[in-house]
Amino acid sequence: MTTAPVASGASGVAPGPVRPPAIAGAFYAGDAAALRRDVAAMLEAGRAARAAEAPVPKAVIAPHAGHVYSGALAARAYARLEPARERLRRVVLIGPAHRVPFHGIALSGAAAWRTPLGDVPLDQAWARERLAGIAGVAVRDEAHAAEHCLEVHLPFLQATLGDAALVPLLVGRAEPAQVARVLEALWDGPETVLIVSSDLSHFLDYDRCCSRDAGTAAAIEALDSAVIGPHEACGCTPVNGLLSLARARGLRVERLGLCNSGDTAGPRDRVVGYGAWAFHDPDGDRARVPGAAAAAASEPGDAAAAHADPAAGTEALVRAHAAALIRLAAGGLEHGVRHGRAPGLDLDQVPAALRAPGAAFVTLTRAADDRLRGCIGSVEAARPLALDVLAHGYNAGFRDGRFPPVTAEELAGLCVSVSVLTPAVALPVADRTDLLGRMRPGVDGLIIEDRVGGQVRRGLFLPQVWEQLPDPALFLAHLMRKAGLPETHWSASVRVSRFETRGVKATPWAGSGAGSGVGPGVGSGAGSGALKATA
The missing domain is CATH 3.30.700.20 (Hypothetical protein ph0010; domain 1)
Structure with a gap:
């Protein structure tokens, strides 16, 4: 990774290290003028396929092969995002790690990623704040260094969404539930879009590819994360994570296209499948209101x-x-x-x-x-x-x-x-004794955070926990333990927030x-x- 100035244009982005292009000249044109022409032509076709009143999706699945193979289909997805160019400020781009094995989900430590078209800034502060405390999420620049599945999308991002910042994530050995948790933490409002990068089946003959990919498409459109494995999609884990979250959130799925390399630029005896889908949030245009x-x-x-x-x-x-x-x-x-x-x-x-x-x-x-x-x-x-x-x-x-x-x-x-939360508010305290004196037994839910050894430790107790732990000192000791901290822990960096809940309880099947x-x-x-x- 090199160090170079990074253009501003996204919240939380500052000058710092730049990830250089790893696949320019291989997966896409290495010359800026040629790349600009290629992307413009693919996007023009993508815009032509977009209905005049087509809604802007909250999330998309798009392929990541070389532009000559799957670029036209990826362009359809980006053409659907382009009308929100002035609104979209951030792109969460997640895909499978192909080159470096690791456990968990990898962030990038760069301040920007570079292509022949320029630098794309990363929104590091925003992402790390929301992902703090989620197990298995860590900066792994070695995993990103030669990876193609995210970089291949950047020229489309640069051409359609201008100054939008990037949050790149690679999925190693992880469970879909972990991916869903990460995506939920990064979901945010209409200014943020999620893109899952994945191809479909690999190296089947043309007819078998079409058959298998049709089944995968049906599963995606049914939001069924139980049947898509590595033989169906190389990005099966991020795809399944998105599907489970989309089902929980009530998203509607729209197919944008399905093809394979035998349809585009390759032979038909050994092909790779590609698909693109848009996920629509029923409340996508509703203004976000903070707090319950x-x-x-x-x-x-x-x-x-x-x-x-x-x-x-x-x-x-x-x-x-x-x-x-x-x-x-x-x-x-x-x-x-x-x-x-x-x-x-x-x-x-x-x-x-x-x-x-x-x-x-x-x-x-x-x-x-x-x-x-x-x-x-x-x-x-x-x-x-x-x-x-x-x-x-x-x-x-x-x-x-x-x-x-x-x-x-x-x-x-x-x-x-069901306990509905009021907005959490910061509770400034001088020290542990001050906190114990300001806790309101039976009323406060508490969130405590601290950074230890480079990792954020975080614990939360609902107000109902006071029923089992009525003493403030005992309540705090157990909360520290839940956060993965010693029961008597304290430091100058401890942050405390409190909230209240109002709830209802029932025996529905009584x-x-x-x-x-x-x-x-x-x-x-x-x-x-x-x-x-x-x-």
Whole structure:
């Protein structure tokens, strides 16, 4: 990696090291003028294939072979993003590592990546802040140095999105759930787009390639992450991570094209398949509203209360939509039990307050003894509250690594709690003693962060934890332990935030056995079993 000045143009980008091009002259033209002509011609065809009123996607899958093979199809994806040129400020570009084996997901340590068309700045500060504390994510410049799957996209990015900054990520040996977690952390608002770089089947004859790729396309369009493996797509892990997140968020998929190297510039006896898809967020054009309290403001009459008192606004939201919140969480869990995956959701059928961005935790407990059975949630409001609750209903039953998956036989004995979070606010403290004196037992949820040995350690406790740990010193000791820190840890770099929750708890399957058929519908008559408001 060389060091050279980097042009400004993206938040958090500063002069620093530049990753030089590794595949210029091989995967695409090495001469700037020739590259500009090639990309312009491919984009012109891509624009011609774009309908006049085509929406701008939130995410796309696009191929990464040499431009002569798959560039025309990649250009279709970038042509769909181009109308949002003035809005899009950041591109999260993720693909599979082909050359350097490693575990986890690799960030780049560069300040910019270079092509013959110039430098693309990286938004390092933005990405690292959001990915801090996620296991397996680290800077691995050696993995990026000779990799082609991300670089091959840069000329299209430069031609269509101008000054948009780049967040490049390579996936090594990792699970799709880890990729989904990373993408969710980077999801952000309409100013950020996600691009998954992947080719499809490799080195089959033409007819077998067409058959296999048709099956892969069907799985992608059904948001089915269970059937796509390395023989279907070299980027199967990032693709499956996107699919699981897209299903949880209720995204709609549109095929942009499907072809292979036998259709473009190669022989037909040994071909590579390519596909491109657009993923549309139903709330993609909705303004992001920070914090769950703002969701209450979408209901007439609640806006003033939410603005003046976020906790009061969140409480009003939960009381007004308690049954719907329980039905969403229970529906997510039961759909997972019945079908092995998270359900989708038609947001048009959801009350306006639940379509606004919000963050929630879903907690499962055993009704007989109140023992924890699963708990997963979000800290930041990054998607519609209804989708957040639905997704975490599923996640609490199937993605809490502390517990085995929930079974159908368990449903009748489970309680479901939904806790909606108010926005987290910084709590400046002088030292540990000061923090202990300012903690509000039974009221505060706490987030504690510190950087130790170059890694950010982070822990979160919901206010409900006070029921088991009522003493502030004990509460803080366990929170430190959860963050991976010594119980008595303190340093000048410790950061503390606090929030409140307002929630509702119910036994959705009480008295009806395991086959109650609770679904994610949220009409005014949604049943929720024994319902208890805890706001």
